[in-house]
Amino acid sequence: MRSLPANHVTDELLAAYAAGTLSEAESLIVATHSAFCPICRDAIAAFEAVGASLLDEIEPEALSAGSLESVMAKLDDLEDLPDNVVRHPSAKTAAAGSDQGFVLPEPLRSYVGGDLNDVVWRPVIRGLEEAELSVSGPEFNVRLIRVAAGAAMPQHSHHGSEYTLLLTGAYRDSSGRYARGDFQMADGDVDHQPTAEPGEPCVCLIVTDAPIKLTGPVGRLLNPFIRY
Amino acid sequence: MTQEPVAREPKRQDPLTPPELVALVHEIAERRCKESFQELFGFFAPRVKAYLMRLGSDMHQAEELVQEAMIMVWRKAASFDPAQAAVSTWVFTIARNKRIDAIRREKRPEIDLEDPALVPQPEALADGIVEQQQHARRLKDAISRLSAEQAELIKMAYFADKAHGAIAEETGLPLGTVKSRLRLALGHLRKELKEESL
Ligand SMILES: [Zn+2]
Ligand SMILES: [Zn+2]
Numbered sequence: 001m002r003s004l005p006a007n008h009v010t011d012e013l014l015a016a017y018a019a020g021t022l023s024e025a026e027s028l029i030v031a032t033h034s035a036f037c038p039i040c041r042d043a044i045a046a047f048e049a050v051g052a053s054l055l056d057e058i059e060p061e062a063l064s065a066g067s068l069e070s071v072m073a074k075l076d077d078l079e080d081l082p083d084n085v086v087r088h089p090s091a092k093t094a095a096a097g098s099d100q101g102f103v104l105p106e107p108l109r110s111y112v113g114g115d116l117n118d119v120v121w122r123p124v125i126r127g128l129e130e131a132e133l134s135v136s137g138p139e140f141n142v143r144l145i146r147v148a149a150g151a152a153m154p155q156h157s158h159h160g161s162e163y164t165l166l167l168t169g170a171y172r173d174s175s176g177r178y179a180r181g182d183f184q185m186a187d188g189d190v191d192h193q194p195t196a197e198p199g200e201p202c203v204c205l206i207v208t209d210a211p212i213k214l215t216g217p218v219g220r221l222l223n224p225f226i227r228y
Numbered sequence: 229m230t231q232e233p234v235a236r237e238p239k240r241q242d243p244l245t246p247p248e249l250v251a252l253v254h255e256i257a258e259r260r261c262k263e264s265f266q267e268l269f270g271f272f273a274p275r276v277k278a279y280l281m282r283l284g285s286d287m288h289q290a291e292e293l294v295q296e297a298m299i300m301v302w303r304k305a306a307s308f309d310p311a312q313a314a315v316s317t318w319v320f321t322i323a324r325n326k327r328i329d330a331i332r333r334e335k336r337p338e339i340d341l342e343d344p345a346l347v348p349q350p351e352a353l354a355d356g357i358v359e360q361q362q363h364a365r366r367l368k369d370a371i372s373r374l375s376a377e378q379a380e381l382i383k384m385a386y387f388a389d390k391a392h393g394a395i396a397e398e399t400g401l402p403l404g405t406v407k408s409r410l411r412l413a414l415g416h417l418r419k420e421l422k423e424e425s426l
Contacts (some may be wrong), residue, residue: 011414011415015385031338032337035347038349045313047418049313049316050417052314054386056316057368059278060275061281068273071298074299075265075299078299103345105346109345181347
């Protein structure tokens with residue numbers, strides 16, 4: 001049985017996802033963590049209910065004359081659209097039970113255009129490869145990284161926010177251990193060196209809004225060569 | 229002739245109760261009942277329009293999106309599952325997604341509940357229909373018990389499409405304060421919901 005993640009998305013991000021105000025990049029990592037995490041799915045549902053509750057309190061805005069009539073007139077034409085299909089709850093359970101062996105859950109799988117074996121890796125430094133993902137909005141960099149088993153990322157701090165979602169393997173840094181499905185948020189207050197555990201390579205989805213700042217003795221020399 | 233708008237003056241209706249809303253959606257799903265749809269429209273459309281305008285849509289766009297959202301309610305009525313959410317929450321998510329589609333022209337990466345790779349809910353965590361329909365009421369109480377500042381921050385987070393930095397600027401509060409107050413308020417609401425569903 002797959003265990004639940006131990007490190008979760010923050011309430012602010014979950015609420016912003018529920019409110020629909022997160023960027024595409026942030027939504028991608030929040031939604032993908034949530035595919036691993038019924039606890040965060042629950043929280044999102046709760047924060048959606050908060051939105052609904054605020055909607056209830058809002059001062060209503062009158063619709064223009066004829067609005068209802070124009071909608072009513074359209075309803076009859078819609079009968080045959082496939083959207084009327086009922087989704088049976090049983091289909092959901094059946095799907096969840098049949099493990100087809102995907103490593104990447106949706107929505108990440110669609111962004112990658114396949115599963116983990118379809119990723120085309122680009123070497124960065126020894127033991128570290130990356131694959132950039134295309135996400136709209138200039139303010140975020142979204143990529144997968146693969147750290148070889150037992151290898152360490154360069155020691156670094158952050159010029160902005162860094163969100164990490166662990167997809168396979170596990171890593172440790174000064175704050176603890178992260179395994180499949182775990183979410184870590186780091187910023188300028190965090191200086192760390194995530195190190196993959198031996199055994200299997202560690203693959204993460206990483207979203208950053210600013211470059212990282214290499215802080216180790218060797219890393220400082222590498223700064224010009226590493227773009228994030 | 230006076231300048232007063234014809235009919236349809238915005239007036240607060242008695243809010244429909246969650247079970248009444250569920251009954252209306254069922255009528256639409258099972259009998260394609262237009263009277264039920266009209267009632268649902270009368271209740272939600274003016275609220276959804278106000279919501280969209282708070283988030284920056286102009287009159288024209290808000291009107292268009294409300295219509296699209298309500299048509300979606302009609303089309304998707306059969307897929308509404310009262311064990312998953314209250315009707316108001318369901319309508320909120322439809323309106324929210326319509327707005328993202330229209331305004332941002334961005335994709336919204338969504339959790340796919342049918343994905344075989346999804347880690348399923350342990351049985352113990354699953355909520356029932358009754359709980360879902362009670363959430364709305366309890367949540368409203370919880371929000372009303374927040375401090376005025378916290379309630380205002382929550383509203384800004386949902387109705388202003390603003391990054392926390394912009395909220396800080398507008399309120400004149402330091403960014404750290406905005407973040408910690410919001411975190412506190414959200415944590416409080418979440419805890420409230422968790423305790424009641426135990
Ligand atoms: Zn989680
Ligand atoms: Zn980092």
